[in-house]
Amino acid sequence: MPAVKRAPTRAKAARKPAGKPVKRAATAPLRKPPLPTRVSPVAIDLGVLNDHLGYFVRRLQVWIFQDFIRRLSHIDISPAQFSVLVIIGANEGLSQSELAATLGIERARMVRMLHLLDRRGLTERLPSSADGRRHALRLTRAGQVLLKQAKALAAQHEASLLPKLGPERYRMMLEALREI
Amino acid sequence: MPAVKRAPTRAKAARKPAGKPVKRAATAPLRKPPLPTRVSPVAIDLGVLNDHLGYFVRRLQVWIFQDFIRRLSHIDISPAQFSVLVIIGANEGLSQSELAATLGIERARMVRMLHLLDRRGLTERLPSSADGRRHALRLTRAGQVLLKQAKALAAQHEASLLPKLGPERYRMMLEALREI
DNA sequence: CGACATTGTTGACCTCGACAACAATCCGCG
DNA sequence: CGCGGATTGTTGTCGAGGTCAACAATGTCG
DSSP states (O other), X not given: OOOOOOOOTTTTOOOOOSSSOOOOOOOOSSOOOSOOOOOOSSOOOXXXXXXXXXXXXXXXHHHHHHHHHHHTTTTTOOHHHHHHHHHHHHSTTOOHHHHHHHHTOOHHHHHHHHHHHHHTTSEEEEEOSSOTTOEEEXXXXXXXXXXXXXXXXXXXXXXXXXXXXXXXXXXXXXXXXXXX | OTTSOOOOSSOTTOOOOSSOOOOGGGTXXXXXXXXXXXXXXXXXXXXXXXXXHHHXXXXXHHHHHHHHHHHTTTXXXXXXXXXXXXXXXXXXXOOHHHHHHHHTOOHHHHHHHHHHXXXXXXXXXXXXSXXXXXXXXXXXXXXXXXXXXXXXXXXXXXXXXXXXXXXXXXXXXXXXXXXX
């Protein structure tokens, strides 16, 4: 996890009052990202990257995750952890293998993730009555409470995407992606 | 970490004596009596993830990258390396900072990436004539040749996305993402 | 000239994906 | 019934990347 976001950074580097007006784009009123000084003299050509869906999908995904992480930093829940909690909450008693498979996460990775969530008292693994190998996963009460907070914050995050991407594009993309 | 020769996972108790195949209940102090089980092959509910664009974007990105990596495995070029080569090829003489900034990669990360590409004889860093701090990046002859192969393979990869996503959706998404 | 910013660089730390190996358990079949 | 094979959870390990701090060399500007 990104532990702490203490950004000391030289954000106060605005020792250039005259000359160029800092064109702070109309970003969300969340925090001032230290990305000024983008005074590139010449626009850089993306070349054939312009024809590659993967490039833009990647950039969008990084952008979305950064916003998500920032908004849920108070409760210290990563996107992956959020997805795990959501799936467990919606499918009580499922096994680690099922969970890992539906989220596209390696079983080995899921073990350590659940180990951490267990330590935080959010989830628990009960022995399965039917299969001695399995663990029946479920949320603790604390896990349910925190998931509810996480869902609220995640909904805010999601709502913030609309004006960013444009409402029509947003709905279009969500619908298209859901079918894939 | 590897200090202790870990205990044999869970419940060493099942020593399998002559007794009955007793359920494990006798050995461990089960704090939680209920044993909910899910032996149903029922489809797993994604819950609120269905309303989160980031989830689907992430899944799509992973899927695209896997295909890309597989198709370019012969020439051993990762998506990130491909983007670096493309940008350098289309913007000869640019600096590492500019390159890193346009691709959203940390300067420190870019250093090591270029170091590797240099060792492979694909790129080179020439001293900038105007600024002693900068390196003017460009492709070597071998780099140009390999980039051409990479572009061909990447184009095949891209073409393979059409039937997978549906030509309609593909063009729509590419257009939408490009505007963001 | 001197304070400060930029560029490239290195080191350290952390997350995450991928594999391999393993113990415990379940299943199917002779 | 017993035994080989498959499944599940687990640990170890490796490598790719992201992040941060610090630094030397260099440029810029009051």
